[in-house]
Amino acid sequence: MAGIADHYDDPIHIAVIGGTGLASLADFTHVANVKPSTPWGVPSSPIAVLHHPSPSTGKSIPIAFLSRHGLHHELAPHEVPSRANIAALRSIGVRTIIAFSAVGSLQEDIKPRDFVVPDQIIDRTKGVRPFTFFEGGMVGHVGFADPFDGDVGKVVRKCGHSLEGEGVRLHDSGTVVCMEGPQFSTRAESKLYRSWGGAVINMSALPEAKLAKEAEIAYQMICMSTDYDCWHESGDVTVEMVMGNMKANAENARRFVGAVLDELSKEEHSDLVLAKHLESQTKFAGSITAPAGRSAEAKSKLQWLFPGYFD
Ligand SMILES: CSC[C@H]1O[C@H](OP(=O)(O)O)[C@H](O)[C@@H]1O
Ligand SMILES: Nc1ncnc2[nH]cnc12
Numbered sequence: 001m002a003g004i005a006d007h008y009d010d011p012i013h014i015a016v017i018g019g020t021g022l023a024s025l026a027d028f029t030h031v032a033n034v035k036p037s038t039p040w041g042v043p044s045s046p047i048a049v050l051h052h053p054s055p056s057t058g059k060s061i062p063i064a065f066l067s068r069h070g071l072h073h074e075l076a077p078h079e080v081p082s083r084a085n086i087a088a089l090r091s092i093g094v095r096t097i098i099a100f101s102a103v104g105s106l107q108e109d110i111k112p113r114d115f116v117v118p119d120q121i122i123d124r125t126k127g128v129r130p131f132t133f134f135e136g137g138m139v140g141h142v143g144f145a146d147p148f149d150g151d152v153g154k155v156v157r158k159c160g161h162s163l164e165g166e167g168v169r170l171h172d173s174g175t176v177v178c179m180e181g182p183q184f185s186t187r188a189e190s191k192l193y194r195s196w197g198g199a200v201i202n203m204s205a206l207p208e209a210k211l212a213k214e215a216e217i218a219y220q221m222i223c224m225s226t227d228y229d230c231w232h233e234s235g236d237v238t239v240e241m242v243m244g245n246m247k248a249n250a251e252n253a254r255r256f257v258g259a260v261l262d263e264l265s266k267e268e269h270s271d272l273v274l275a276k277h278l279e280s281q282t283k284f285a286g287s288i289t290a291p292a293g294r295s296a297e298a299k300s301k302l303q304w305l306f307p308g309y310f311d
Contacts, residue, residue: 005032008049008062011093013273014264015047015064017085019204020102020226021246022253023067028052031062036091039301040083040130045071047088054265061265064094068204077181077203083130086211087305095275096152097212098260099221100253102246103176103200104184104229104237106193110171110200112241113249115256116223117157120175121147121205122198128180131207133214137295138302138310140214140286147209149218151272152264156220159259167252174199176223178206190231201229214285215305216278222260224253283309 008031016025028050035046045067051060066085069075089097103116110116125131134140160170177193179185181203185193193201200223212219226245227237235241246253264273271277286302286309294310302310 004030006034008032008034008092010062012049012062012064013093014061014096014098014261015066015089015094016257016261017066017068017097017099017208019068019100020073021243021250022100023071023073024048025050025065025257026254027258028063034092036088038084038087038091039304040087041081043085043088044068044075044080047092052261052265054267055262056266056268063261064089064092078129080204082207082211083133086208086215086217087133090215090217090305094217095278096218096264096273097220098152098156098257099208099219100257101202101204101221101223102226102242103202103223104227105200105225106177106190106198106229106231108232110174110225111169112225112227112245113252114169114171114225115160116171116174116200116225117153117160118176118200118205118221118223119146119148119153119173121209122175122177122193122196123206124177124179125206126180129207131210133211133302133305134286135298137289137293137298138286139289140282141288142214142282142285144210144213147205147213148220149275151277152218152220155263155269155272156222156260159263160222160256163252163255163259168256171199176205176221177201179203184237185229187230190229194231200225214282216275216282218272218275218278222256224249282306286310
């Protein structure tokens with residue numbers, strides 16, 4: 001692409017992971033495309049570096065944008081290289097991720113096109129997706145009680161509420177059920193998830209959120225409801241339904257993400273976006289394997305991801 005660099009030298013602290021129907025962000029200046037290669041492979045798409053003027057200083061803040069399913073939605077949920085995505089983002093300096101997801105609603109009150117900022121996850125993936133950086137000779141156990149970052153979540157909720165009345169309807173909390181897919185749920189499963197208190201359902205929250213937690217990245221998902229899955233009498237979910245609602249509300253989704261980026265780019269949030277509150281957690285969580293038991297391969301991969309942690 002003319003005028004777009006293939007490298008970017010300054011660290012980038014904030015990233016957006018775009019999902020179904022959100023493959024780019026308008027209204028930002030696209031300055032570079034970077035393609036970091038990681039010990040876990042290459043990310044889903046080139047990482048676009050976008051310039052965004054900080055509302056408090058007017059200075060340009062770089063934002064990384066990664067398309068979860070690839071530039072043309074060619075990766076199924078179980079094919080998304082989440083380890084490479086998270087490792088690549090961390091390697092360019094990212095410590096805060098706003099992840100966007102199209103979801104089915106499991107509750108009457110969460111209508112198609114409503115937004116939900118979830119606070120919990122139920123894991124219904126089937127173990128076929130690589131879900132940890134700690135394996136093959138180095139064991140690590142990070143806490144995952146709160147899969148989303150409370151402080152980033154507060155900022156996201158405030159921004160969402162500021163757009164209410166302009167077409168945005170926001171639910172402040174909810175449990176996202178992450179299923180394996182790619183087929184949608186059976187009616188019995190959908191009803192079961194409702195009985196468990198699930199608010200919305202997708203195929204993408206995991207292992208992304210687990211890997212972000214291991215990588216000491218403050219991670220918050222923004223969900224946009226696109227359908228009532230198959231429990232509701234209004235009709236079963238289809239891809240047309242999902243894409244139709246995504247398209248119809250894409251402008252609101254972009255405005256929501258834009259408002260969050262405006263807010264996070266303010267000087268007052270500089271420690272938050274660097275996730276200072278998470279720093280070094282994984283150093284301790286990942287030091288359970290005694291040095292004599294650490295395999296050279298596992299160690300070198302983790303040294304790549306966490307320079308200085310496991311020397
Ligand atoms: C096209 S419907 C199923 C698909 O949509 C969601 O994608 P994303 O979370 O990346 O927005 C869901 O998780 C499935 O991958
Ligand atoms: N009903 C549904 N189930 C799983 N993922 C989805 N993404 C959007 N709608 C969905």
